[in-house]
Amino acid sequence: MSTIAVEVIYRGIFQKTMAKHITRGIVLAARKEGKVGIAFGRYGDSPERNGIPAKQFAIVADNDEELQGSIAKYEPTEVDVAIAVDDALCKGVESWAWYGLQPVNKLLKENGTLIVTTTQSAEELIPHIHKKELPYNLAVIKGKASFSGLWVYKNDHTDMRVLGALPRVAPHLFGSPALESAIREEWKDELKVASAEKSFERVQIRKVKPEEGNPEIPYSFTMPGWKSMEEGLVVRAIPLGSHFPGHDGGYRPERNPYFKKFTTRTMRPVVDFSKCTKCTLCWLQCPDSCFDVTPDGYYDANMEACCGCGVCEAVCPVDKCVTMVDDTRFDNNNGEWEMWKKDKDGYATWLASKIEHRPERSHGFHHRGQYEKERIEQTD
Amino acid sequence: METQASMDIQKLDSFKGVKRVTVEEYFTSGHRTCQGCESALVMKLMVKAAGPRTIVLGSTGCMYVANTTYYTTPWVVPWMHTQLGSSGSAGLGTAAGLKALMRKGKMKKEPINVIAFCGDGGGIDMGLSAISATLMHPQYNLLILCYDNESYANTDIQVSGASPWGANTTFSPPGKAHRIMHTRWKKNVAGMLAAGHPACRYVATVCASYALDMMNKVRKALSTGGPTFIHSLDPCPKGWDYDPMYSHELGELAIEAGIFPLYEVEEMKLKFYGKTKKIVEGRLKRRPVKDYLSRQGRFAHFTEEDIDYFQKKTDEMWEKWILPGVIPIQPEKDGGK
Numbered sequence: 001m002s003t004i005a006v007e008v009i010y011r012g013i014f015q016k017t018m019a020k021h022i023t024r025g026i027v028l029a030a031r032k033e034g035k036v037g038i039a040f041g042r043y044g045d046s047p048e049r050n051g052i053p054a055k056q057f058a059i060v061a062d063n064d065e066e067l068q069g070s071i072a073k074y075e076p077t078e079v080d081v082a083i084a085v086d087d088a089l090c091k092g093v094e095s096w097a098w099y100g101l102q103p104v105n106k107l108l109k110e111n112g113t114l115i116v117t118t119t120q121s122a123e124e125l126i127p128h129i130h131k132k133e134l135p136y137n138l139a140v141i142k143g144k145a146s147f148s149g150l151w152v153y154k155n156d157h158t159d160m161r162v163l164g165a166l167p168r169v170a171p172h173l174f175g176s177p178a179l180e181s182a183i184r185e186e187w188k189d190e191l192k193v194a195s196a197e198k199s200f201e202r203v204q205i206r207k208v209k210p211e212e213g214n215p216e217i218p219y220s221f222t223m224p225g226w227k228s229m230e231e232g233l234v235v236r237a238i239p240l241g242s243h244f245p246g247h248d249g250g251y252r253p254e255r256n257p258y259f260k261k262f263t264t265r266t267m268r269p270v271v272d273f274s275k276c277t278k279c280t281l282c283w284l285q286c287p288d289s290c291f292d293v294t295p296d297g298y299y300d301a302n303m304e305a306c307c308g309c310g311v312c313e314a315v316c317p318v319d320k321c322v323t324m325v326d327d328t329r330f331d332n333n334n335g336e337w338e339m340w341k342k343d344k345d346g347y348a349t350w351l352a353s354k355i356e357h358r359p360e361r362s363h364g365f366h367h368r369g370q371y372e373k374e375r376i377e378q379t380d
Numbered sequence: 381m382e383t384q385a386s387m388d389i390q391k392l393d394s395f396k397g398v399k400r401v402t403v404e405e406y407f408t409s410g411h412r413t414c415q416g417c418e419s420a421l422v423m424k425l426m427v428k429a430a431g432p433r434t435i436v437l438g439s440t441g442c443m444y445v446a447n448t449t450y451y452t453t454p455w456v457v458p459w460m461h462t463q464l465g466s467s468g469s470a471g472l473g474t475a476a477g478l479k480a481l482m483r484k485g486k487m488k489k490e491p492i493n494v495i496a497f498c499g500d501g502g503g504i505d506m507g508l509s510a511i512s513a514t515l516m517h518p519q520y521n522l523l524i525l526c527y528d529n530e531s532y533a534n535t536d537i538q539v540s541g542a543s544p545w546g547a548n549t550t551f552s553p554p555g556k557a558h559r560i561m562h563t564r565w566k567k568n569v570a571g572m573l574a575a576g577h578p579a580c581r582y583v584a585t586v587c588a589s590y591a592l593d594m595m596n597k598v599r600k601a602l603s604t605g606g607p608t609f610i611h612s613l614d615p616c617p618k619g620w621d622y623d624p625m626y627s628h629e630l631g632e633l634a635i636e637a638g639i640f641p642l643y644e645v646e647e648m649k650l651k652f653y654g655k656t657k658k659i660v661e662g663r664l665k666r667r668p669v670k671d672y673l674s675r676q677g678r679f680a681h682f683t684e685e686d687i688d689y690f691q692k693k694t695d696e697m698w699e700k701w702i703l704p705g706v707i708p709i710q711p712e713k714d715g716g717k
């Protein structure tokens with residue numbers, strides 16, 4: 001055996017502690033079996049923001065020589081296990097400008113395993129995940145995506161449940177006894193050991209064949225080298241926007257073409273235009289300048305740009321006019337206003353079907369005592 | 381010798397209502413800030429208010445690193461990076477440079493807005509002397525806008541002179557023996573700069589939760605001319621630790637609790653705005669600071685005692701300061717009132 005690489009794909013700062021526990025736990029457990037390992041974050045992701053996809057890695061090897069060959073890398077070129085701790089990441093990730101859209105299974109080896117924490121089934125997730133030429137396994141750990149803040153950790157055992165699934169999906173990494181002894185030593189908590197054990201039994205694994213998945217070709221850019229930079233390191237400004245595409249009026253700003261930001265999103269706003277009073281607040285308060293102004297004076301959130309912060313829902317003064325809904329219930333970034341204009345009744349039905357899937361929103365700290373409460377709910 | 385720069389300024393009237401706000405964006409989408417980053421909103425509103433004939437200088441911090449990710453930009457107007465402590469010098473130098481180029485006929489004569497922004501680390505700590513020096517030069521037109529997210533946020537949340545008492549930061553983690561590791565009260569930067577710079581004709585505080593007020597103060601600062609200063613309080617989901625959808629609400633709560641007063645000092649005349657004005661006039665009761673503190677993870681370690689202390693210090697701002705919310709100095713005889 002040579003080295004085994006695991007990557008954790010997560011949503012930046014609000015899942016950083018959890019990702020660290022997972023990669024650290026992997027190395028500690030492997031050491032119990034006499035292996036060596038290292039856990040590290042991808043340098044380019046720092047400073048991490050909340051929402052924007054980031055990665056941490058755990059590399060495990062039989063001996064120091066093998067490990068050293070793998071650790072001087074910015075990012076492994078292939079991994080045995082990829083772990084996505086938010087199911088919306090299945091649509092692909094764009095961590096930086098010029099990255100383009102990277103499929104969540106991009107680095108997976110043949111017959112490697114993608115683990116996703118989700119409340120959905122494998123069948124529901126596969127249409128989002130980009131097709132791969134090689135077969136791989138999809139392992140599902142049931143549960144809501146766990147978000148907690150920089151300072152207060154939710155500690156709902158999602159990290160332990162991910163670790164617990166590993167001896168099942170990748171027994172060559174380590175076995176359950178090694179993991180349990182590592183958890184006991186590092187976290188000194190029998191409940192955590194129990195959570196890992198339960199997950200070992202409950203994790204569901206399904207084979208994904210090469211022809212299965214999202215057929216879309218992910219967008220990509222060619223990154224300019226330093227020789228193609230202009231004198232004085234000038235970067236050309238974004239041009240002024242112009243009218244709403246296909247219409248004389250309205251306004252759509254030009255946007256940074258090399259970073260779209262929508263893969264930051266786990267939720268997206270849907271707008272009930274029939275309720276909108278055109279008060280301007282969503283448009284004015286969106287930190288990402290997402291709203292295009294329509295020719296008839298509505299505000300249409302541009303789904304290529306929206307990072308799903310939820311500010312527009314929070315500021316809209318009209319009840320149930322802007323609603324944040326689960327982004328995995330969509331397979332495109334189409335504009336909502338044009339859909340509404342074309343068929344208002346159809347739009348109303350569509351809107352209701354999306355709002356039905358509104359998950360209870362928790363992207364982080366709401367109030368003191370919140371995590372204590374949620375911890376009890378999640379650790380069954 | 382010319383002392384006032386009155387001639388070369390743009391006349392930017394207040395936006396009379398949200399419907400009159402410019403539709404164009406000069407800071408657009410595609411920046412790598414956190415979800416719900418209020419400072420990104422400040423950038424957007426700041427240049428929306430200033431208009432297309434504006435040059436922006438930005439000192440190191442989130443609004444440099446996250447916005448202009450490798451060889452791309454969200455800026456529509458010209459923007460240039462400057463050193464962490466140099467917003468004052470870069471702004472002054474740019475304003476002076478424009479003036480010289482126009483005087484020598486190397487550039488068309490036209491009023492161009494110069495805005496230099498800095499974070500609280502860059503402006504309230506490191507670059508304070510350069511800002512102070514710049515505010516002493518009435519012959520140059522520029523606005524320095526400090527976006528205050530109450531920490532060195534870009535480098536993962538270290539304490540700054542603007543961090544609130546008791547907040548959890550990378551440099552002040554609460555421990556078992558010492559719960560409160562940051563024991564200094566927030567620096568009063570707008571009050572200090574307004575009181576101490578006779579050549580500066582406009583200093584204001586803003587919060588992007590009140591977008592119209594904020595944009596109109598930017599417009600007023602730029603139209604007043606000379607060196608001017610605006611201090612903006614920006615909720616930061618990463619450093620303050622809250623769900624990004626609450627950015628707007630936390631800004632409102634800071635004002636309603638009287639923690640951050642909204643005011644301007646124009647030609648040494650003090651004027652309060654919005655909810656702060658109502659508080660000053662006794663028409664609105666301040667909300668308990670607890671409503672603000674308990675919604676942020678950076679204060680999650682606070683006990684009731686800590687909250688009471690925070691409340692007491694906030695009450696003092698309103699009950700004991702000679703100019704409530706602005707200047708704390710009192711004559712000796714009233715010292716103990």
Ligand SMILES: Cc1ncc(C[n+]2csc(CCOP(=O)(O)OP(=O)(O)O)c2C)c(N)n1
Binds near residue numbers: 442443465501502534
């Ligand atoms: C002279 C210098 N010291 C340290 C740094 C590292 N540094 C980069 S950004 C930053 C934080 C700046 O904090 P602030 O001005 O408050 O802006 P924020 O990141 O909060 O937006 C620091 C310390 C630097 N770039 N230059």
Ligand code: SF4
Binds near residue numbers: 288
């Ligand atoms: S959720 Fe709303 S406010 Fe946030 S980025 Fe998307 S459109 Fe803008």
Ligand code: SF4
Binds near residue numbers: 271276281315317
């Ligand atoms: S905030 Fe709500 S009511 Fe106001 S313009 Fe936006 S969608 Fe319409």
Ligand code: SF4
Binds near residue numbers: 050414419615616
């Ligand atoms: S750390 Fe704070 S200021 Fe920096 S990008 Fe995130 S929210 Fe904005």
Ligand SMILES: [Mg+2]
Binds near residue numbers: 441499500501
């Ligand atoms: Mg700061």
